[in-house]
Amino acid sequence: MTASLCIVMPVCNEGSTLALRLRALAPLRERGAELVVVDGGSTDGTWATAVALADRVVLAPRGRAAQMNAGARGSTADALLFLHADTQLPAGAELLIARALQAGRAWGRFDVRIDGRHAALRLVERLMNLRSRLTGIATGDQALFVRRTVFESLGGFADIALMEDVELSARLRRVGRPACLQTQVVTSGRRWEKHGVWRTIGLMWCLRAAWFLGVGAPVLARWYGYPGRPAHAAAAVAVMARAPEPGLAKTRLAPALGLRGAARAQRRFTQRTLQTACAAAVGPVTLWCAPDASHRFFRALRRAHAVACDNQCAGDIGARMQQAFAHHFAHATDPLLLTGTDCPLLAPGHLQAAVRALAQHDVVLVPAEDGGYVLIGMRRMVPQVFEGIDWSTPQVMAQTRERLRQSGVSWLEMETLWDVDEPADWWRLQTLLQR
Template sequence: MRSALRLSIVLPALNEATGIAATLQALAPLRAVGHEVIVVDGGSTDGTAALAAPRASRVVESERGRARQMNAGAAVATGEVLLFLHADTRLPAGADAAITAALQRGARWGRFDVHIEGRSRWLPVVARLMNWRSRLTGIATGDQALFIETPLFRELGGYAPLPLMEDIELCTRLRAFGHPACLRERVTTSGRRWDSRGAWRTIWLMWTLRWRYWRGTPAEELARAYR
């Protein structure tokens, strides 16, 4: 088996000064072995970009919006694989080897299982449901750290410039190229939105928004409801 494929880790950020240094420090071992970390700042006003600069391979300024930011990072990426990581999410040890193994088995894209950190005792249940649902449907969310062969992502034209559901929309197109590699290794993501809104209320909101999306409700309207 060849050495790990070179990753370009694209991390969109907006006003993440409180946690961006720790997030990037956790990625330092991957940078040390040649992987690329690209932070895409969407106009932060709290110094996020300045904090990221010494800890990332590159900091890119972009128009605000997660989809636009991820596309901006992907446009300058030089790795063989794009890994899209939220600013409040940590990768498991050996993530690069796990991705390489999955793609060498024939997958062209995939995601990790997720573990949600937070106060609610229901968060482990929420995470298991998320992991089961995406394994069943082939649809993943950004919290699960999507990874995609760089040429495939560019062939598809990247993320649609939607204010919400950009991950769902992309996965729908990616399924034409096969089921995702659903890795059992877990990323750890912040449960801040679950803690602030309540676990079951957030589940209800997310499923309602997804149902409305499949029914054809414009993403702009869904984004207003999400806020």
């Protein structure tokens, strides 16, 4: 059945509060709405949380316009609702939207209330709502909604760094006046409180005035301090995976999950890692399989994701990783990223950031809390990093650093993540996803 409403939420590094926001939308999903989360390259727990709590998760270039267009693409819903991650909908929001559209409106927005104690915020929200009624212009904080067919006919949001909501409103206004719903959405006041209420008010009014006077979005983005869109870079990706056989996979989780449960966890972790690698779209993905690529699970993944599969060699994890790097650099000159399947927090944004780091460094690493590492990337072969390492011990990262120093190469360490190896790690993951 086609959803009547598609909620598109652009996010980037919203991990600390995203689960709460997405769980608040569960009743709408139960009533048939589709929830699409569009990640702009997060490097925190955003991706893992969204995968667990949304109907669809999409990776897009950073920037609300590009992200919202990506989320809307392919939808067959009657209406699209563009919702910021820090904005809460009122009860029955989908019914209010449906009534407005059934009354003949092509688009609309809600009144907004800003969550914060500063008295000036009451003035800000009143002026926002009044200005919107008078001008027919809506902002993203007001949860803009639109008929999907109208949105598509206008070509979606303009691909600009700032003022994408104002620009689209101006074009929608030619179709018709917006439905200005008096029911309020509640948006976070963190932007005002972080930078100072009066300073933020002044900046926003200056930006809006400059926009109407013809100043371009790139200039306004620099004034606003918008970080810009990271440059695209390319690399191949190798995923080291073990077949999900009871008694042979994730056995340290068996005290909590049992042998079959641990194998099922291995299956899910492998599927999620492969989805992450493919979503990052940095380059071709190869699944390095143990005991070999003939296992039915790996054959299914190869068909589902159109990835290459190869057999891991015998030996310790160092020998197997060295095999993957040696094989790659014997046939290619682009960088290679290599990761296992034990870190559900690894996101496409991490892979993209790692590739960008390799433009300046020979090696990039994502350390793990247990003293190892989640990911290693190289732009040229550095075999010493796999030699003389006490694998599966807390000394792995420290010994790897020493090998890198001895080799005279430059390297970058990204933010530390954590693997799911022990029952405590498993419960930590469950707590994160239920937050």
